[in-house]
Amino acid sequence: xTKDREVAAKALLVGAPLKTSGFSDGKNHLVELSRLAxxxxxxxVGVVSQNISKKNPRYLIGKGKIEELAVTVNSTTxxxxxxxxxxxPLQGKSIEDHLGVRVMDRSxxxxxxxxxxxxxxxxxxxxxxxxxxxxxxRLRRMWTxxxxxxxxxxxxxxxxxxxxxxxxxIGRRITTLRKRLRALDKARLNRSKAREDEFQVALVGYTNAxxxxxxxxxxxxxxxxxxxxxxxxxxxIRTVELGDGFEAMVTDTVGFxxxxxxxxxxxxxxxxxxxxxxxxxxxVIDASQEEWSNQRVVVEEVLGTLGLEGIPQILVFNKIDSxxxxxxxxxxxxxRKEKQPAVxxxxxxxxxxxxxxxxxxxxxxxxxxxxxxxxxxxxxxxxAILHEAGEIxxxxxxxxxxxxxxxxxxxxxxxxxxxxxVVLLKEHGIT
Ligand code: GDP
Ligand code: MG
Numbered sequence: 052x053t054k055d056r057e058v059a060a061k062a063l064l065v066g067a068p069l070k071t072s073g074f075s076d077g078k079n080h081l082v083e084l085s086r087l088a089x090x091x092x093x094x095x096v097g098v099v100s101q102n103i104s105k106k107n108p109r110y111l112i113g114k115g116k117i118e119e120l121a122v123t124v125n126s127t128t129x130x131x132x133x134x135x136x137x138x139x140p141l142q143g144k145s146i147e148d149h150l151g152v153r154v155m156d157r158s159x160x161x162x163x164x165x166x167x168x169x170x171x172x173x174x175x176x177x178x179x180x181x182x183x184x185x186x187x188x189r190l191r192r193m194w195t196x197x198x199x200x201x202x203x204x205x206x207x208x209x210x211x212x213x214x215x216x217x218x219x220x221i222g223r224r225i226t227t228l229r230k231r232l233r234a235l236d237k238a239r240l241n242r243s244k245a246r247e248d249e250f251q252v253a254l255v256g257y258t259n260a261x262x263x264x265x266x267x268x269x270x271x272x273x274x275x276x277x278x279x280x281x282x283x284x285x286x287x288i289r290t291v292e293l294g295d296g297f298e299a300m301v302t303d304t305v306g307f308x309x310x311x312x313x314x315x316x317x318x319x320x321x322x323x324x325x326x327x328x329x330x331x332x333x334x335v336i337d338a339s340q341e342e343w344s345n346q347r348v349v350v351e352e353v354l355g356t357l358g359l360e361g362i363p364q365i366l367v368f369n370k371i372d373s374x375x376x377x378x379x380x381x382x383x384x385x386x387r388k389e390k391q392p393a394v395x396x397x398x399x400x401x402x403x404x405x406x407x408x409x410x411x412x413x414x415x416x417x418x419x420x421x422x423x424x425x426x427x428x429x430x431x432x433x434x435a436i437l438h439e440a441g442e443i444x445x446x447x448x449x450x451x452x453x454x455x456x457x458x459x460x461x462x463x464x465x466x467x468x469x470x471x472x473v474v475l476l477k478e479h480g481i482t
Contacts, residue, residue, distance in 0.1 A: 060153075062093040063129035065120065066100040067112045067136055079342050080309070084135045084157060091164050096127040109145045111138060117149060124150050133160055137310070140189045158185065158312035165315060173235050180228045181314040183221050190218060232318070249300045250415055250461050252291075253326045255354065256335035257346035258306025261369040263287075264398035265335060266303045269408070293412040294405075297462065302329065307353045309345075316356065323357055330461070331414055332364045333407075338382060338395070339373035363418075365410050366393040372400055419458045421479040427472055428453045436467060 066081045078100075085095045101116050110117045111134065124132065131153045138146070138156040147154040155163075162182050169175040254262040270289035287303045304326060305319060316323070326332065334350060336343050354360050368386065371379055379395065386393045392414070394406050419442075426433050428451055437443065441459035454476065459467075467473050 060093045060131040061096045061127065061129045062088045062131045062133050063096055063120075063124060063127055064088065064098045065112070065132060065134045066098070067103050067106075067134070068100075069106070070102050070104050079345070080135050083309075084133065084160075087157070087160050087164065088133055091160055091167070093131060093133075096129050097123055099123055107142075108139075109142065110149070111136060111142050111146070117146065121150055124152055131155070133157070143189060157310055158314075161308070161312055162315060173232070176228050176232055176235075177318040178315075180225060180232065181312065181318040183225050183228070184314045184318075185312065187218070187221060190214060190221075249465065250298070250331075251302070251329045252299045252331045252333055252411060253302045253304055253329035254333050254335055255304055255326065255350060256306060257337065257340075257350055258308050260306065260335040260337040260346070261398045262303050262306065262335045265333075265367070265369065265396075265404070265407075266291075266301055268398050268401075268404055269301060291408070291411075293408045293415065295412060297412050297415055299411060299415065301333075302326070307350045309349045311353060316353070320357065326354075326357070326359055326362070329362060330418070330420075331411065332359070332362050333367055333411070334364045335367045335369050337370055338368040338379075339370040343368075363414070364391070365407075365414065366391055367407060368393060368395045369398055371395050372397040415461050418461060420461055420464045421456075421458045422464065423454060423456045423476040423479070424468070425452055425454050425474045425476055427451060430472055433467055433470060433473060436463060 064081055064084050066084070068080070081098055081100065085098070088095050099116075099120055101112050103112055107113060112120070120132070123129070129152060132146070132150060132155075134146075134154070134156045136156065137158055138154070143154055143156065162178065162185055165174075165178045166182060169178045254266060256262050266287065266289055269291045289301055289303075291299050291301045293299055304323065332354075334347070336347055340346060351360065366386070368382065371382075374382065383395060392410060394410050396403050396407050398404070421444075428448055434453075437455060437457055437459065440463040441457040444456040444458065446453060446455045456479070468475055
C-alpha cells in the first residue's frame with residue numbers, strides 16, 4: 052500500500068467534524084492530519100473542511116461539498132485526498148469514483164506510516180496483519196484502484212475470480228500471521244519472566260511527546276529520536292540508574308494518537324500489553340502543545356482500552372524549554388491542583404532529569420511489591436530479611452519448604468529473588 056507515495060503525492064486534506072461533537076477541535080485535528088500526511092511523505096496542497104450535521108452514507112460530506120472538492124482537486128492538481136474521518140468501504144469507493152484520484156482515510160494513512168516505520172520482524176507482522184484486515188472489506192475498491200492507478204503491487208489483473216482467490220489468499224495470510232505472532236508472544240512472556248525481579252517502568256504518551264528523547268537522556272544511550280510521528284514502533288528497554296543504588300528497566304513504547312485505527316491497536320495489543328508488566332507508568336506530556344490536555348485524554352483512553360488505567364502514573368511535562376516563564380508558572384499551578392505526582396522537565400537540557408529520576412526512585416522506595424514466594428524452610432537468612440523488611444500476609448510450611456505471601460519493598464524483593472533458592476510463585480501487585 053505504500054509504493055505510490057514514494058514519489059511525493061500531492062495531498063488534499065478533508066475534515067468533516069459532526070456539528071454535534073465539539074467540532075471546534077476540527078482545526079487541530081487537521082493540523083495533526085497534515086503532520087501525518089507529511090510523515091507519510093506527501094505534500095499537502097490544500098485543506099477543505101465542512102461541519103456536517105450527519106454523515107452522508109455515500110460521500111460522508113454533502114453532495115454539494117463533494118462537487119466543490121472535485122473542483123479543488125483540479126485546481127490544486129492533487130493526486131491524493133485524505134479524509135480525517137473513517138470512511139466506510141462504500142464511501143471510499145464512491146468518493147474515489149467521483150473524484151478520479153486516490154482517496155484514503157486517517158486510518159489508512161496511519162497504517163501506511165506504521166508500515167514504513169516497522170523495523171523488527173514482529174512489528175512488521177503486526178502492521179501487515181492490521182493492513183490486511185483493513186484491506187479485506189475494501190478489496191473491490193483497491194482492485195479497481197490497483198489496476199487503474201498503480202499498475203499493481205504484486206496483485207494483478209482484476210476480475211471476480213481473481214478477487215475471490217485473493218480474498219482466500221489474504222485470509223490464509225491473516226491466519227499465518229496470527230499464528231506467528233502468537234508464537235512470538237510466548238517468547239516475550241518467557242523474556243519478561245526473566246526480568247520479573249527488576250523494577251519496570253514504561254514510558255507512555257502521545258506521539259512526539261519526547262519519550263524516546265527522555266529514555267536516551269536517562270540512559271545515556273542511543274535511542275532513535277525524530278521530529279516525526281511514530282518513529283518508535285519497537286519497544287526499547289534500557290536500564291536507568293536512579294541514584295542511591297536503585298535502578299529501573301525503562302521501556303519506550305509506541306506513541307498514542309487520536310483515532311488510532313482499531314485494527315492497529317488490536318494487532319499491537321501484545322506489544323502494548325508489555326506495559327502491563329510495568330510497576331509504574333511515566334506519562335510523558337508535551338507541554339509545548341497548546342492542546343496537551345486533549346492529548347493526555349487520548350492517552351488515558353487508549354490505556355483504558357488496554358485495561359491499563361490502574362497502574363500508578365507519574366506525569367512528566369516535557370519540553371518546558373519551549374515555554375515562557377509565565378506559561379510554566381501557570382502550568383505548574385494548574386497541574387499541582389490535581390494532586391497527581393508530576394514533574395516538569397526538558398529532555399534536551401542536561402541535568403534537568405535528576406528530578407524525574409528522584410520521582411521514580413521515591414516511588415520505588417515507597418512502594419511495596421505484594422507477592423508469594425517459596426523458599427527452603429532452613430534458609431534462615433532469607434527468612435530473617437523477609438520478616439524484618441516485609442510484612443508477612445500468610446506463611447505455610449510444606450515439608451522442607453515454606454510458602455510466604457508478603458508485602459515487601461521493591462529493592463529487597465529484587466535482591467531476594469536473585470538468590471537461586473527463592474522462587475517467585477505469584478505477583479499480586481504493587482501497594
Ligand atoms: P516520541 O515520539 O515521544 O518518542 O518523541 P521523540 O523523543 O522522538 O521526540 C520528538 C521531537 O521532540 C524530537 O524532535 C525531539 O528532539 C523533540 N523534543 C524531545 N524532547 C524535547 C524537549 O525537552 N524540548 C524540545 N524543545 N524538544 C524536545
Ligand atoms: Mg519515540
